[in-house]
Amino acid sequence: MPVHFSFRAALGVLLLSPSLITPTLAPHVAAQERPIKKPKLAIILVMDQVRAEYLTRYAPLFGEGGFKSLMRTGATLTNAHYGHATTYTGPGHALIGSGSYGHTSGIVGNRFYNSESKRVESMFFDENAKLLGLEAVPKDDDTSPRNFMGNNLSDQLLLSNNFKSKAVAIANKDRAAIMLAGKLGKAYWYHEGAGGIVSSTFYARELPAWVQQFNARKIPDSYYGKTWTKLLPEAAYSLSHADDFASETDFKALGRTFPHVLTDKSGKPTADFYEAFTATPWANDYQFELARTAIAAEKLGADEYTDILGISLTATDIAGHAYGPDSHEVQDIMVRLDRQLETFLKDIKSRFKSDEVLIALTADHGASPLPEYMASLGIEAGRIKRKSISDAIEVALTARYGAPANAATWVRVVEDPSVFLDQSVIAQKNLDAAEVQRVAGEAMLTVKGIALYYTREQMLSGQLPANRWAAMLEKAFHPLRSGDVLFITKPFYFNGTYGDRDTGSTHGTPYEYDTHVPMIIAGVGVRPGNYSMAVDVADFAPTLAGLLGVDAPAGSEGRRLTEILR
Ligand SMILES: [Zn+2]
Incomplete structure (x- = not known):
């Protein structure tokens, strides 16, 4: 009873003391009383494979009107991280769009082993969907958001007013556009087989006229035979390692060093040329031009109902894979992206008043350095061949239980993680x-570069240890999409496509270089400034939902970043 009375007394002091009311309650009341001013257009800009560090590393080379302009006018969240172990494009864009990790959305990777079809499939493959805009397509390119469980911010906005809003997403990759458009918006993406923009029958019966007209301009073809040279004087690139670094890739005959000539072995534009195009800064020009075209054609931001335009810019990713994150190529693309962003922001300013637009910028993951570059500096690093993982497991399980019958193998697939x-x-x-x-897990620990493993049984029975790595793998585990043993590599090691190769780099680890991404939210309702509190990328979608005056998406597990609100 004494506890009860003292609690009441304390409550009385709390309610009566003006000094306590002012800082704790007053801002909350004020925020509720002020009507929410909603933007006419919310632009979500995702940079593919861009570390938070790039914005500081290259800051001396940026102009005032690009990234720096966004930072001046917006909230810069300097400590934004992914909380999952699978820092890949699909899971990254899914989290950006929905605020939900793979354990909820099912998007636990870019690919998974489908036990029903008995093959590795794109996470976005949909046998009921057909690619729009191209006749003969690889089977895995028939994609849709059907495997995504729940909805995203675009869906939520459209549901909030019976589709008076519009949501359009454009990207270089299907999974990026799809995860920004959701299930009710419209997704358009570039396909190297088409050399232009495609979509899915999930979204429409045919490409809209404005997309067909855009494709008829054959913009990528206009770059055939052009030479990509460095924008800045040579001395500026001393921020990166040598241009001619041995484990960089000669991506689609672009060559490993500047100048990069964009042609095709066949002498005319084919799929190889159209794919090489995506590694150049011109691919970002192309996406910005598509964005401008979409704004005009779809009349985005033209009425009182907020529209969403999602844009995913991929040149940093394709070049990052080919040349590594510390390359002259990635540096040049970032510096040019700053200029491209400046032009785009000027265009937006000419169309809209400053309080009519919300711009939110982030990235889907960071980038792992070239292992050979780290090793050359004396830092342990390496590539893990998937075969070395499966070989170790085969040997251990056969030694323990005997060989599988009928020449079967213990391991079906290694698909990170x-x-x-x-x-x-x-x-x-x-x-x-x-x-x-x-x-199997113990056998994997004998492979050089594997740090730890947790089993499916541990995931399902709640027997994970209370540590950071288990939590990051749990966010990337879904019973329907994940395998039997989940693992993490040591820092500066990776596995998968680029682990199997001897050149190029990737991402996909739970380490800082892959999890720490830029995040800037600028526009109506946002208090400009630098914010250093820890932010989960899961907070991005619910924060934007709040600014748009709609509920967060169904599986959203982040919080609204109230610190940045006016
Ligand atoms: Zn990506």
Whole structure:
């Protein structure tokens, strides 16, 4: 009872004391009383494979009207991180658009092993969808958001007013456009097979006239034979390692060093040329031109109902994979992106008043350095071949349980961060699945560069240890899409496509260089400034939802960043 009385007394002091009311309650009341001014157009700008550090590293080379203009007028969140272990494009864009991690959305990677079709599929493959705008397409390119569980910010906005708003997303990659458009918006993306913009029958029966007219301009073709040279004097590129670094890739005959001549071995534009185009800064010019065309054609921001335009810029990613994040190429693309952004922002300013637009910028993941570059500096780093992982598991499981019958193998697929075991072998031998997973995991630890593993059984039974890495893998685990053993590499190691190769770099780890991304939110309702509190990228969508006056998407697990609100 004394506790009860003292609590009441304390409450009385709290309610009566003006000094306590002023700082804690007054701003909250004021915020509720002020009507929410909503933007006419919200632009979500996603840079593919851009570390937060790029914005400080290249700041001396930026002008005043690009990134710096956004930082001056917006809230710069300097400590924004992904909380999942799978820092890839699909999971990244899914989180940006919806605020939900793979454990909710099911988007636990770019690809997964589908136990029903018994093959590795794109996470966005949909057998009921057909690519729009191209006749013969690789099977995995028939994509849609159907595998995404829940909805995203675009969906939420359209649902909030019976589709009086519009939501359009454009990108170089299907998964980027799809995860920004959601299920109810419209997604358009570049396809190297078409040399132009495509979509999915999930979104429409045919490409709208404005997209067809845009494609008829054949903008990529106009770059055939052009030479990509450095924008700045040579001395500026001393911020990057040598241009001619051995483990850079000769991407689609673009060459490993400047100047890069954009042609095609066949002598005319084919899919190789159209793919090489995506590694050049001109691919970003192309996306900005598509954005301007979409704003005009779809009349985005023209009425009182807020519209969303999602733009994903990918040149940094394609060049980052080919040349590494510390290359002259990535530096040049970032410096040029600053200029391209300046032009785009000027165009937006000419169309809209400053209180009519919200611009939110972030990235879908960072970038791992070239392992050979780190090794050359004496820092342990390396590529892990997926075969070395599966070989170690095969040896260990066969030693323990005997070889699988009929020339079967224990391992179906290694698809980061999962190892998928053959369930029929485990069933045939009548084994304890949890024990098999543990034996496989222990075998993986003998592979150089593997840091740790957790099993499917641990994930499902809530037996994960309370550490950061287990939590990051748990966010990337979904029972329907994940495998039997999940693992993390040591820092500066990676596996997957680029682990199997000897050149190029990637991302996908839970380490700072992959998780720390830029985040700037500028426009109506936002208090400009630098904010250094820890921010989860899961906070991005619910914060934007608040600024647009709509509920956060269904699976949103972040918080509204009230610190940045006016
Ligand atoms: Zn990406």
